[in-house]
Amino acid sequence: MIEILPLQGIGEIAPGDDLGAILAAALPPARDGDVLVVTQKIVSKAEGRFVTLSDVVPGAEALRLAAITRKDPQLVELVLAEATDVLRAVPNVLITRHRLGLVMANSGIDRSNIGPGGSDRALLLPLDPDASAARISEAVGRPVVISDSFGRPWRYGVVNVAIGASGLPSLIDRRGDLDRDGRRLEVTQIALGDMIATAAGLAAGEGAEGIPAVLVRGCPLDGEASPASVLVRDLAEDLFQ
Amino acid sequence: MIEILPLQGIGEIAPGDDLGAILAAALPPARDGDVLVVTQKIVSKAEGRFVTLSDVVPGAEALRLAAITRKDPQLVELVLAEATDVLRAVPNVLITRHRLGLVMANSGIDRSNIGPGGSDRALLLPLDPDASAARISEAVGRPVVISDSFGRPWRYGVVNVAIGASGLPSLIDRRGDLDRDGRRLEVTQIALGDMIATAAGLAAGEGAEGIPAVLVRGCPLDGEASPASVLVRDLAEDLFQ
Numbered sequence: 001m002i003e004i005l006p007l008q009g010i011g012e013i014a015p016g017d018d019l020g021a022i023l024a025a026a027l028p029p030a031r032d033g034d035v036l037v038v039t040q041k042i043v044s045k046a047e048g049r050f051v052t053l054s055d056v057v058p059g060a061e062a063l064r065l066a067a068i069t070r071k072d073p074q075l076v077e078l079v080l081a082e083a084t085d086v087l088r089a090v091p092n093v094l095i096t097r098h099r100l101g102l103v104m105a106n107s108g109i110d111r112s113n114i115g116p117g118g119s120d121r122a123l124l125l126p127l128d129p130d131a132s133a134a135r136i137s138e139a140v141g142r143p144v145v146i147s148d149s150f151g152r153p154w155r156y157g158v159v160n161v162a163i164g165a166s167g168l169p170s171l172i173d174r175r176g177d178l179d180r181d182g183r184r185l186e187v188t189q190i191a192l193g194d195m196i197a198t199a200a201g202l203a204a205g206e207g208a209e210g211i212p213a214v215l216v217r218g219c220p221l222d223g224e225a226s227p228a229s230v231l232v233r234d235l236a237e238d239l240f241q
Numbered sequence: 242m243i244e245i246l247p248l249q250g251i252g253e254i255a256p257g258d259d260l261g262a263i264l265a266a267a268l269p270p271a272r273d274g275d276v277l278v279v280t281q282k283i284v285s286k287a288e289g290r291f292v293t294l295s296d297v298v299p300g301a302e303a304l305r306l307a308a309i310t311r312k313d314p315q316l317v318e319l320v321l322a323e324a325t326d327v328l329r330a331v332p333n334v335l336i337t338r339h340r341l342g343l344v345m346a347n348s349g350i351d352r353s354n355i356g357p358g359g360s361d362r363a364l365l366l367p368l369d370p371d372a373s374a375a376r377i378s379e380a381v382g383r384p385v386v387i388s389d390s391f392g393r394p395w396r397y398g399v400v401n402v403a404i405g406a407s408g409l410p411s412l413i414d415r416r417g418d419l420d421r422d423g424r425r426l427e428v429t430q431i432a433l434g435d436m437i438a439t440a441a442g443l444a445a446g447e448g449a450e451g452i453p454a455v456l457v458r459g460c461p462l463d464g465e466a467s468p469a470s471v472l473v474r475d476l477a478e479d480l481f482q
Contacts, residue, residue, distance in 0.1 A: 002444050004243040004459075103395040153394055154344040154474050157412045157432030159439065161396070171398050191398025198400065199440035202460065203243050218245075219443060233395050 002218040004203040006211040013212070015048030020139025023213055030142040033218045035168055037200035040125060040148040041110060042212040043132050043164070049124040051078055069094045075109065078122055082107035095151075098125065101232035102163060104150055129164025130227035136166075143167030143221065145228070147197035160201035162193035162228040169193075169223035171230045192220075193228050243459040245444040247452040254453070256289030261380025264454055271383040274459045276409055278441035281366060281389040282351060283453040284373050284405070290365040292319055310335045316350065319363055323348035336392075339366065342473035343404060345391055370405025371468035377407075384408030384462065386469070388438035401442035403434035403469040410434075410464035412471045433461075434469050 007026045013019060019042065027036065058066065058073035062080055066073035068089050076094065080086070083096035087103060096107045102125075110123040126132045129146045137144040146164030151157075162170060170193030177188075200214035248267045254260060260283065268277065299307065299314035303321055307314035309330050317335065321327070324337035328344060337348045343366075351364040367373045370387045378385040387405030392398075403411060411434030418429075441455035 001247075002245040002440075004245070004440070006242075152432075155402070155432065155435065155472050156474050157430040157435065157472060159432050159436055189398040191393075191396065191400050194396065194398065195400055195439050195443050198436050199243075199245070199443055202436050202440055202457075216443075231396050231398060233397050 005215045006203045007213040013042040013045040019046035034142040037145045039212045079107040133164035133166035160197045162197040165228040246456045247444045248454040254283040254286040260287035275383040320348040374405035374407035401438045403438040406434045406469040
């Protein structure tokens with residue numbers, strides 16, 4: 001059986017807070033199969049990834065895309081600074097490839113629930129989410145996933161996926177395995193890190209705006225640990241296999 | 242707390258089996274927040290969606306795409322018969338839009354773990370997975386999701402999503418809701434049906450080849466029920482918002 005337990009009493013996180021210690025204090029003793037799932041938002045807050053929008057000077061490309069997307073030019077400038085590519089810019093939609101390789105709306109920049117001064121502040125992704133996960137994992141004595149909500153091509157609605165991970169196999173490779181009838185398996189790689197992030201999202205309140213950390217117990221974690229960066233598909237492959 | 246319980250003792254499913262009755266017998270009494278997640282494979286088996294590959298006569302387009310993808314021409318003919326569009330055809334990869342609107346490898350046609358005669362048999366998706374879910378839901382007295390594993394653009398590895406659903410809000414619309422600071426929420430639609438399917442996949446064994454039915458307890462199911470078809474994005478929208 002797998003259990004998904006929202007952690008209570010985390011409170012508002014501010015820059016410089018020792019997030020690992022705060023989470024460790026809220027957790028029950030570790031068990032095999034535990035994965036702590038933490039939202040990107042509180043990791044970014046603890047790491048002080050706030051930007052004051054009125055300090056940002058939009059360049060020509062940001063002004064052009066802001067007009068197309070009807071978004072704040074300062075926000076668009078930040079989105080471009082975090083991105084390596086713009087995949088789509090239409091009214092109300094700006095999809096980019098973040099420098100971490102993640103394809104997401106607005107380079108993952110967040111303006112909801114970021115606390116006082118929210119209307120002039122934006123929150124960037126952690127600089128290195130796998131490294132953030134490793135630091136938190138060390139503090140809480142169990143594997144950690146950092147999650148964020150992603151839209152998807154061809155399907156409505158967001159789900160949470162893993163943007164950082166430490167201590168678990170983020171991607172399980174079964175290439176070469178056989179099925180019960182001795183046939184080569186057609187499905188060969190399993191996105192375990194994403195599955196755990198999504199499962200945790202069920203307990204985090206719809207949209208993950210409520211509970212910022214969730215303990216998933218009883219996860220199947222056999223295999224060599226790999227960071228969430230292994231889930232990012234190579235740029236050269238433009239559709240899934 | 243959410244609990245994810247793999248159902249034991251389902252056994253091999255054959256065409257004509259009363260899947261609803263079999264699942265009902267394996268389930269504990271229903272509770273609020275229960276969702277039964279059933280893999281596409283056993284639904285298709287019960288509905289007799291097998292095709293004998295040697296009976297299939299590949300047409301010119303199937304022969305052309307089989308040469309490109311290095312796949313069996315009979316299988317490719319079936320894939321095309323189930324599809325409305327071909328999105329990608331390269332060696333070992335054939336991505337189509339299924340007539341249900343689902344973008345997936347090989348139109349969702351399955352050749353793993355389909356039992357005796359597997360090398361000459363293929364298994365199609367259910368004709369109408371939302372209707373299948375409604376029939377099973379009636380039999381088991383609780384909401385039902387039918388899941389299948391999907392590859393994703395830009396990310397490695399498959400996850401399970403909902404291709405059929407009954408009795409739960411597959412998509413939650415929060416457009417117009419405000420965050421704790423009074424700002425309009427940026428994330429506005431939550432793919433609850435997909436989240437539940439993915440969470441169940443954690444307990445189904447990696448790749449969902451093992452356990453064909455999983456009970457997810459404690460799901461947040463507030464809101465009007467909607468079928469999984471509402472998760473399929475309109476053809477006119479080519480990237481997510």
